[in-house]
Amino acid sequence: MKNIFLITRREFLTQVKKKSFIVLTLLAPLMIVAFGAVIGLMFKANQAHNVIEVVDYSGIFKNQLKSDDKLEYVFIPQADEKKKVKSLKKSETVDGILILPEISGTNYDDLEKNTQLMINTKLGFDTKQRITGDISNVIRKEKIKKLGLAEAALNDLDKSFALKTINISENDQEESDLSFGIKTILSMVLMYVTFMFIIIYGVRVMRSVLEEKNNRVVEIIISSVKPFELMMGKIFGVTLVALTQFVIWIGMSVAGALIFNTGFSSIQQNLAGGSTGSFDILQMVTQVSHNLLELNYFLIIFVFIVFFILGYLFYSSIYAAIGSAVDNETETQQFTLFAILPLTLGMYGSFSMMNNPDGPLGFWLSIIPFTSPVAMIARIPYGVPAWQIALSIFLLLITTILMIFIAGKIYRVGILMYGNKATLKELWKWIRS
Secondary structure: OHHHHHHHHHHHHHHHOOHHHHHHHHHHHHHHHHHHHHHHHHHHHOOOOEEEEEEEOOOOOOOOOOOOOOEEEEEOOHHHHHHHHHHHHHOOOOOEEEEEOOOOOOOHHHHHHHOEEEEOOOOOHHHHHHHHHHHHHHHHHHHHHHHOOOHHHHHHHOOOOOOOOEEHHHOOEEOOHHHHHHHHHHHHHHHHHHHHHHHHHHHHHHHHHHHHHHOOHHHHHOOOOOHHHHHHHHHHHHHHHHHHHHHHHHHHHHHHHHHHHHOOHHHHHHHOOOOHHHHHHHHHHHHHHHHHHHOOHHHHHHHHHHHHHHHHHHHHHHHHHHHHHOOOHHHHHHHHHHHHHHHHHHHHHHHHOOOOOOOHHHHHHHHOOOOHHHHHHHHHHHOOOHHHHHHHHHHHHHHHHHHHHHHHHHHHHHOOOOOOOOOHHHHHHHHHO
C-alpha cells in the first residue's frame, strides 16, 4: 500500500500542478456559461427587422396585423400597388409586399389561393411562419364573428387543463412541468459528464502506461515496485485528479444556485416595474435554481461520485490492461471497443428511459455493472429506491474488484512484452497463468 500511495501521489501532483489543469478546472464552468451566453447573443444578433407593406382589399386586416420589433406591417393604398411592386426590387427599406385580395362572402379558400407575398430578399422561416400565423388569426376571428360566437367563450373552450401532481414518496412535494424538465436536463448532463470523463481519464491512463512502456521507463520502475502496485497507483492518481475537478465544479454549481435563489429578491423588486424581458429572464433563472435546491442534491452528489469512482476504476483498469498489452496506439483500437461499447449502450439506453425511469429498461441498465455507472446517474434525479441503489453499488463494487484482478494479471505480463502482437487468445493465456 505504501508503494501504491507513493505512485498515486506522484501521478496526482504531476497532473494538478500543470497550469492547464488549474485554468481548465476554474474556468471551465465559467466558459460553459459564457459559451451559452455567446450562442444566445449570436441568435439575437442574427434576428432581422423586416418591413412588409400590405395591400388590404378586404379591409379586415388593417387594424389586426400587429407590428413589433421583428416584423413591421405598413399598410399602403390599393392605388399604389403596381407602383410599389415595380419599385420593390430596388427598394432597400422594404422587404416585401403582402397582397390580400377581396373576400367573396365567407369564401376564405379563395383568399388563401389568391394571397401573394412578393419579396426582394430571403425571408427567414420564422418570419414566414409569423406572417402566416398572423393572417390565420385574423381569419379565425372573422369566422367566429360570422358564426355569432363570443371569442372569449371559444378561447375558454380551448383552455388547457392544468393537472396538479403531488409526489407522496417525496414528502408530498408538488411536481410541476418545470421541475420535471429540470430533472431531465440534470439527468442528461450528469450522465453525459460521467460518460465523457470515464472515457477521457481512462484513455489518459492507457496512454500513460503505453508511453512508459515504449520509453522502457517501466523496466526501471518495476525493479522497485510490483506491476500491480504501479497499475493501481496510476489509476488512483488519475481518479483523484478527476474527483478534485468534480468537487470544485459541484461547489461552484451549488454556490451559484444558492446565490440565484436567495440573493436576487431585491433585484426582482427593482425590475418589476422596469424591463419585462429582464424581469422574466431573472425570474426564470431564480425558479430553476429554486427547483434545483428542492431536489435531494446531497443524495444526487453522493450517487454521482460513488458511481463515477467505481465506474472509472472498472473501465480504467480495462484501459490500463489494454495499454500494457500493445506496443502502439494503433493497436489499441481493436480493444478499446470493448470498453466504449457498454458505456455507449448505457448512455443511449438512458435516453429512452427518461419518460419512464422506473421501467424495466431503466432498472436493468442501472443494475448491470457494465452500464450502471451512467444509467443509475441518469435515473437518480427522478428518485430511485434505496435498495436499488445499494444493490447496484454492491454489484458494481464486486465486478470492479474482479476486473482489477483480471487487469492486474494482463498488466503483469504485458508491460514487459515487446514485439508480440496481443490477441484475445494470448490475453486469455495471461489471465490463466
